[in-house]
Amino acid sequence: MTEHHADHRADAEANRLNEIPRIPLNSGYDIPQLGYGVFKVDPAETERLVTEALDVGYRHIDTAAIYGNEEGVGRAIAASGIPRDELFVTTKLWNDRQSGDQPRPALEESLHKLGLAHVDLYLVHWPSPANGHYLNAWTQLVTLNEAGLTRSIGVSNHLVEQLERIEAETGTLPAVNQIELHPAHQQREVVEWSTSRGVRIEAWGPLGQGKYDLFGASAVHDAATAHERSPAQVVLRWHLQKGNIVFPKTVSRERLVENLRVFDFELSDAEVDAISALDPGDGSGRVGAHPNDVN
Numbered sequence: 670m671t672e673h674h675a676d677h678r679a680d681a682e683a684n685r686l687n688e689i690p691r692i693p694l695n696s697g698y699d700i701p702q703l704g705y706g707v708f709k710v711d712p713a714e715t716e717r718l719v720t721e722a723l724d725v726g727y728r729h730i731d732t733a734a735i736y737g738n739e740e741g742v743g744r745a746i747a748a749s750g751i752p753r754d755e756l757f758v759t760t761k762l763w764n765d766r767q768s769g770d771q772p773r774p775a776l777e778e779s780l781h782k783l784g785l786a787h788v789d790l791y792l793v794h795w796p797s798p799a800n801g802h803y804l805n806a807w808t809q810l811v812t813l814n815e816a817g818l819t820r821s822i823g824v825s826n827h828l829v830e831q832l833e834r835i836e837a838e839t840g841t842l843p844a845v846n847q848i849e850l851h852p853a854h855q856q857r858e859v860v861e862w863s864t865s866r867g868v869r870i871e872a873w874g875p876l877g878q879g880k881y882d883l884f885g886a887s888a889v890h891d892a893a894t895a896h897e898r899s900p901a902q903v904v905l906r907w908h909l910q911k912g913n914i915v916f917p918k919t920v921s922r923e924r925l926v927e928n929l930r931v932f933d934f935e936l937s938d939a940e941v942d943a944i945s946a947l948d949p950g951d952g953s954g955r956v957g958a959h960p961n962d963v964n
C-alpha cells in the first residue's frame with residue numbers, strides 16, 4: 670500500500686468513526702450506537718471476521734459466554750493494536766452461572782478468553798425465571814462493577830415484571846436492557862418502562878434475524894427506493910432514529926461495510942411511522958424465544 674493510500678484509508682476510517690454516535694449510559698460511560706454482534710459466528714471464523722469488522726471501522730463488539738467465540742474476539746482485539754479505550758466490548762453471563770457467587774468466576778473466565786482486564790458491559794443474558802436466580806445475578810453484577818471488572822452492567826431479555834423486582838429490591842438500574850426488537854416486534858411496554866428510567870435499549874435481531882420478511886414490507890421497500898439504500902440500511906436507520914443501540918450480525922465483509930453506512934441519510938417522520946406500523950401487535954412478529962421460556 671502506498672503512503673497516499675494509507676493516509677486515505679486512515680482518513681476514511683476516522684470519518685466513519687466520527688459518524689457513529691455515542692449513547693450515554695447511567696454508569697457515566699458511553700457506548701457506540703452501532704456495533705458488530707457475533708451470535709452464531711463460527712468460533713473458527715471469529716478472529717478473521719472481528720478483524721475485518723475492526724478494519725472497516727467497527728469499535729463495539731457484542732459477544733456472550735454461550736456463543737463460544739470469546740477467544741476469537743480477544744485474538745482479533747489483541748492483533749488490531751487499537752487502544753483499549755477506543756473499543757467497547759460486551760459479554761454476557763449464561764443462565765447456569767447465575768446462582769451464589771458463580772457470576773464472578775464466570776466473568777473472570779470470559780475476561781481470560783477475551784484477554785481483557787475489564788469488559789465495557791456485562792449482561793445477565795436471560796432472566797431464566799424458572800431457576801429463580803436473576804436477582805442474585807444482578808446483585809453480583811453490581812459487585813463486579815464496583816470491583817472494576819466491568820465498566821457498566823445491564824440485563825438482557827428482561828420483562829417489566831423482572832425489571833420492577835430488580836428496581837424495588839436492589840435500587841440499582843441496569844445501564845441497558847438488550848431485547849429482541851425490530852419493526853415487527855417492538856416490545857413497547859418494556860421499551861417504555863426502560864427508557865422512562867434511563868435504561869437504554871439494545872435491539873437484538875435488529876434485522877429480524879432474516880426470519881421475518883421485513884425487507885419485503887412496502888414501508889421498508891419504499892424508503893429504500895426513495896433514499897437509494899438497501900432495505901437492511903433502512904431498517905438499521907429506523908433503529909438509530911428510534912434511539913436503539915444495534916449490532917447487526919453478518920459474515921460478509923460487504924455487508925459489514927453496508928451496515929455501517931447508515932449515518933449519512935435520514936428517514937422522514939412519515940417513513941419512520943410507516944415502518945413502526947409493521948408490528949402486528951399480537952406478539953406474532955417475535956422471531957426468538959419468549960424470554961420466560963429460556964431457562
Ligand code: NAD
Pocket residue numbers: 705706707708709731732794825826847848872873874875876877878879899901902916917918919920924927928
Ligand atoms: P440480525 O437481525 O442481526 O440478523 C442477522 C441476519 O441478517 C444474518 O442472517 C445476516 O445474513 C442478515 N444480514 C445482515 N446484514 C444484512 C444486510 N446488509 N442485508 C441483508 N441481510 C443481512 O440477528 P442477530 O444476529 O440475532 O442479532 C444481532 C446480534 O444481537 C447478535 O449477533 C448478538 O450479538 C445479539 N443477540 C443477542 C441475543 C440475546 O439473547 N441477548 C439474542 C440474539 C442475538
